[in-house]
Amino acid sequence: MKKISVDTNDKKYNIYFSSGFDSIKEAVNECGLVGRKLCIITDSNVGSIYAQKVKNALEGCFESIYLYSFKAGEKSKNLDTISDFYSFFLENHIDRKTVVAGLGGGVCGDMAGFAAATYLRGIKFIQIPTSLLAQVDSSVGGKVGVDFKGSKNIVGAFYQPEFVFVNMETLDTLSEREFAAGMAEVIKYGPIHSYDFFKYIMDNKEAVKQRDKNCMQHIIETCCKIKAEVVAEDEKESGLREILNFGHTIGHAVETIKGFSLLHGECVAMGMKAAFDICFKRGDITLNEYNEFLSLLAYFGLPLKAEEIQPEEVYSQMFLDKKVKSNKLSFVLLKGYGKPYSTSAVSREEIFDAINTISGDSV
């Protein structure tokens, strides 16, 4: 089975890549988790398709397997749901030797990880990401948490899993919209890492859209490799890890203003467009690079404008983000492909111009 190692100060672990769930047994063996109890946390959509398959694949590995399913969606990502997990843990005598598995998208992985990080001051945890976004982003790096009173991921922890198991076949059942939103995070790795990766996606865009297995495998592995390298260098986001926030400063503000009616990846797509606008006007990105970037986002059906957003409102919202330090906005910009940098030196005018390019009222 193919694997990539993630090497952080806290822990060294593998991301395994597979078609099907059968080889998950190997991962459990390799990580010395055989014979324990397993508690699978999943959501109502993913659970109904995959929970039994995972249980079957793990037959004989664990002493017993418990399953808890919550209502799918970002609205569930809160402390009430975590409290339900804790109750389930208590009722089923989940102990220090139990392993918690998050089977689902980023919402499920973030919450299962948070519950594992906090119950009994931390029990072992594995990630089984099933959405494209979770496979290329949220399952790797150890950020876990929940939303609180409208603030996204404001309560959380850094907690690394024992392993991440990516079964690429799960992408087959993902809706088109969710797939496209995941592609926004995939495409993000182009500007922050290399033009070569961006070009690979562009040259293979039809196959990617068809979710061709070979293409998707290459893409997911590359994204995980890039994220693993970044996280290895800066696990707790004191520097380099910020580059993963490319497109997120404006994207997050739009996401909040729209009351989470747009998907995270859709807002990141708009946020990246806005960031490209700033880079282009600074002379750091060519018009050709700008245009081809936008056309790739559009090819995957990602929105490049949001209706009914007021630039002033987006600007104010940006200051409420948890990443704002000392009232200073932080942007990830590019000096060209593969040359990201983080800066607070972005003028109000540049920001407004950028927001205007994604506001539905602009031409």
Ligand SMILES: NC(=O)c1ccc[n+]([C@@H]2O[C@H](COP(=O)([O-])OP(=O)(O)OC[C@H]3O[C@@H](n4cnc5c(N)ncnc54)[C@H](O)[C@@H]3O)[C@@H](O)[C@H]2O)c1
């Ligand atoms: N921890 C991190 O570093 C990190 C990074 C990025 C995003 N996130 C978080 O991730 C979350 C978004 O993740 P997401 O986009 O996966 O959302 P999600 O978990 O809500 O999944 C999206 C939808 O797809 C469904 N789904 C997932 N896999 C499926 C499959 N294989 N087949 C059919 N349906 C499937 C889910 O049930 C859900 O309805 C946000 O809460 C965000 O804050 C965390």
Ligand SMILES: [Zn+2]
């Ligand atoms: Zn993101």
